[in-house]
Amino acid sequence: MDKMKTGTLIKEARIKKNYTQSELGDLLGVSNKAVSRWEKGESFPDVGLLENLATTLDLRIQEIVTGIKDEHDEAALIEIVRAAKLQQRENKRKNIRHCLQIVPLLCCILSGFSALGNNSFIFDSKPTWEYVLFMVITFITVVIVYFSNQQSHDNLNKFSTISKLLSTLTLLGSVLSAWIIMLKTANGSIPFGIDPSSIGPFMNNILVITFTVNLILLIIQMYRYEKHDEAVHWGWFISIAAIYLTTLYGDCMHNMNTFQGMIKDLIIRTAIVTIATGISKIFISIVRASNNHFL
Known part of the structure; x- marks a missing residue:
């Protein structure tokens, strides 16, 4: 999981959809600062938001997780599990x-x-x-x-x-x-x-x-x-x-x-x-x- 690659992918997809950070945040129920931190590679979207984020930006979940378009599903699944564990520790x-x-x-x-x-x-x-x-x-x-x-x-x-x-x-x-x-x-x-x-x-x-x-x-x-x-x-x-x-x-x-x-x-x-x-x-x-x- 590369947060910088994921951030770049989210930013490019957001711009392609003509959303501002605030508009994307409103659609997902998060602050514009959260979106900004994703795009800067400072944090990773919560696992619970991945499906909604993927649908909103016309991306696949595995693409968001890996930060690479058309990544193999098996590698993406491993990254999703890893991201879930990391976020579980962060929630604690x-x-x-x-x-x-x-x-x-x-x-x-x-x-x-x-x-x-x-x-x-x-x-x-x-x-x-x-x-x-x-x-x-x-x-x-x-x-x-x-x-x-x-x-x-x-x-x-x-x-x-x-x-x-x-x-x-x-x-x-x-x-x-x-x-x-x-x-x-x-x-x-x-x-x-x-x-x-x-x-x-x-x-x-x-x-x-x-x-x-x-x-x-x-x-x-x-x-x-x-x-x-x-x-x-x-x-x-x-x-x-x-x-x-x-x-x-x-x-x-x-x-x-x-x-x-x-x-x-x-x-x-x-x-x-x-x-x-x-x-x-x-x-x-x-x-x-x-x-x-x-x-």
Whole structure:
């Protein structure tokens, strides 16, 4: 089975029928990106689509499988069986990815609800390291999902760019707000003209908004990954960093003793999230560089 030959055959037959990639995708019930990946030789049509694809493009199934016109039936049958086995393994990997994607979302939701809402919902008092553990699990599972799909991770669209920008802005906004409020309050001044009794709720609202925006972004990014074949990109990791930074900041507020002590805690927690995010980025860069070197 030669995916490049099959892709070329599909493209030639599609053009001969005067179909666009979107039109062919609509006829088959798949996305235009799926058709594009077939034609580029990046993936092979699902075995369940072969009959419909062959009928639509006036090809024989064995021709699609082998990528060669008028191939012997016996050789084509062997290739069909091989393709079915390969796709069965790929479907198993997809099911594992589906399960893995539930883990980071569950960790984020539970951590955020506990830290920014009901502090005793899951953990005992002062559960800082439990949140850190959840963050590590989240980063690890997303890294695994990243490498479980070998599609191009550089082919980003407008939404990917917007999501990275929005997650970065909310992350920086929450960090700056927390530091400005804490430093001004520690020095005896009132930040932003806020009533002293309202400083805690004001800060908590900023953290809740940042957490919510980035959780929504992460959910949308995962949905588009599954439904529209979009790659895992760096925006995922920025959103996760923002989610856990607000979680750790919220936990810090709930367990604050003095403003000076809280500033020290903010430094530690900011460093923890920064280090975890940096390690994920470095690990991905090293592995991708190694793969490109061997390729």
